[in-house]
Amino acid sequence: MQHRILPQPKSLRFTAGAPVPGPAVPTVVFDASLPAEGYAISVTPSGITIRHSTPQGLFYARQTLSMLQSADGSFPCAEIEDAPRFAYRAFMLDSARHMQTPDEIKRYIDVAARYKMNVFHWHLSDDQGYRVESERFPLLNEIGSFRREHGFGSVNRSRYGGYYKKDEIRAIVSYCAERYIRVIPEIDMPGHTKAILASYPSLSCRETPVQPETRAGVFRDILCAGKDETVAFCCDLLDEVCDLFPDEWVHIGGDEAPKQRWQACDRCKDRMAKAHLDSFEALQGDFMNRIAAHLREKGKRAVAWNESLKSGCLDSDVIVADWMDRDKLCPARANAGGAIIAEDFFHYYLDYPYAMTPVKKVYTFDPLPEGLTDFGKAHIIGVETPLWTEFIEDFEKLCTMAFPRLLAVAERGWTPEEGCDYADFVRRAEAQRPSLAASGIAMDPQRDWDPRGPDRLKKLLAHYKKTLTKEMLFSFLQKEDD
Numbered sequence: 163m164q165h166r167i168l169p170q171p172k173s174l175r176f177t178a179g180a181p182v183p184g185p186a187v188p189t190v191v192f193d194a195s196l197p198a199e200g201y202a203i204s205v206t207p208s209g210i211t212i213r214h215s216t217p218q219g220l221f222y223a224r225q226t227l228s229m230l231q232s233a234d235g236s237f238p239c240a241e242i243e244d245a246p247r248f249a250y251r252a253f254m255l256d257s258a259r260h261m262q263t264p265d266e267i268k269r270y271i272d273v274a275a276r277y278k279m280n281v282f283h284w285h286l287s288d289d290q291g292y293r294v295e296s297e298r299f300p301l302l303n304e305i306g307s308f309r310r311e312h313g314f315g316s317v318n319r320s321r322y323g324g325y326y327k328k329d330e331i332r333a334i335v336s337y338c339a340e341r342y343i344r345v346i347p348e349i350d351m352p353g354h355t356k357a358i359l360a361s362y363p364s365l366s367c368r369e370t371p372v373q374p375e376t377r378a379g380v381f382r383d384i385l386c387a388g389k390d391e392t393v394a395f396c397c398d399l400l401d402e403v404c405d406l407f408p409d410e411w412v413h414i415g416g417d418e419a420p421k422q423r424w425q426a427c428d429r430c431k432d433r434m435a436k437a438h439l440d441s442f443e444a445l446q447g448d449f450m451n452r453i454a455a456h457l458r459e460k461g462k463r464a465v466a467w468n469e470s471l472k473s474g475c476l477d478s479d480v481i482v483a484d485w486m487d488r489d490k491l492c493p494a495r496a497n498a499g500g501a502i503i504a505e506d507f508f509h510y511y512l513d514y515p516y517a518m519t520p521v522k523k524v525y526t527f528d529p530l531p532e533g534l535t536d537f538g539k540a541h542i543i544g545v546e547t548p549l550w551t552e553f554i555e556d557f558e559k560l561c562t563m564a565f566p567r568l569l570a571v572a573e574r575g576w577t578p579e580e581g582c583d584y585a586d587f588v589r590r591a592e593a594q595r596p597s598l599a600a601s602g603i604a605m606d607p608q609r610d611w612d613p614r615g616p617d618r619l620k621k622l623l624a625h626y627k628k629t630l631t632k633e634m635l636f637s638f639l640q641k642e643d644d
């Protein structure tokens with residue numbers, strides 16, 4: 163019997179008997195033997211019973227039950243036992259390059275919760291804008307939250323910017339909490355900080371004025387890792403951010419930080435000598451560790467992108483986000499007991515076109531990298547699907563990039579490997595279209611999900627001219643799984 167439940171439950175068995183007519187009020191039973199996020203549903207001709215051990219498990223049971231309901235409102239007899247494969251199932255939204263309204267963000271969150279995702283990683287600071295209201299550092303909003311052009315190759319030349327008011331952020335955090343979603347804010351450092359440096363130029367090595375960026379890319383002006391004032395600024399800033407975000411984890415970036423400015427900076431070199439650091443990568447590790455230590459004192463834990471592992475000295479409790487780990491430092495980290503989040507650039511980045519990252523490529527990606535021991539496997543804590551917005555200005559476009567690929571990651575994060583079947587996923591994903599539309603979420607037309615042959619090549623080349631280098635194009639094609 164076909165159904166439209168997504169993600170696919172761990173175990174589902176349809177049983178004999180007349181369906182229960184809707185609307186039906188389930189009997190809810192506490193069962194301490196069930197895992198924290200797990201639940202069981204039993205539908206028999208005499209009624210519906212949900213068993214759970216936590217409010218979150220009950221919440222997920224209700225999501226499943228709503229998808230079990232037939233078009234006529236009745237519930238087929240079935241026995242379902244369910245629990246997630248991974249504890250961490252995240253979606254990342256970039257609100258630094260282009261902002262979304264709080265209402266749009268809530269719509270996205272609401273739908274992600276329906277598919278049992280439980281972490282919202284919110285990217286709030288980058289070269290092109292700082293997006294958190296700051297009373298402590300008002301120039302971050304006056305200067306760092308606005309750029310002189312909409313930018314990124316768009317024809318729109320008007321000034322662009324804004325930031326989320328503290329009350330708006332608190333409302334989003336509580337909206338998430340009601341849906342059992344943690345919110346992890348990201349303030350990227352020491353790179354991707356031109357909006358911060360535009361506001362406070364003394365935090366850089368050269369102290370020369372810069373402006374918030376209007377282009378996409380990686381930029382040489384980064385925070386000076388040699389100045390104690392810079393570290394103190396970051397700690398104070400994170401104190402203010404942490405007041406808004408109660409979650410234990412805080413993402414502090416640590417990606418794409420070119421070292422040219424540090425190489426020419428006496429203070430950076432002084433810090434290296436003082437801390438006995440033998441490379442500029444190690445200086446980045448030292449910088450990240452100083453910030454992580456501050457968070458630790460507050461009872462918090464840092465998350466960092468995988469580049470920070472190149473230092474060779476990143477504190478062992480820092481959670482590592484693996485987006486581009488060509489050097490295979492992440493499997494080694496996991497094998498040594500460090501926590502890793504799987505969010506591979508070639509498979510889980512939702513801002514790349516379907517020609518580049520077809521739905522099947524997302525779905526068939528194994529979140530466990532090669533080279534893991536059994537001990538290491540247990541330290542891949544979950545999956546995350548990032549969505550960057552350099553080239554995504556409006557919410558409808560954002561949604562058609564995310565859906566159905568976000569659903570594919572949600573299922574891979576929840577369902578055991580043996581329960582994943584691509585053809586069946588496609589059918590169930592398409593079946594979500596009416597409920598997504600009812601929630602104000604547009605899904606990409608199914609004919610575009612897996613472009614093939616000349617059609618795919620044409621679409622790839624069109625994108626390549628706009629935003630991709632030749633090297634990136636080849637890298638994508640090399641990472642094909644089929």
Ligand SMILES: [Zn+2]
Pocket residue numbers: 366367385386387388389423424427428429430
């Ligand atoms: Zn410096």
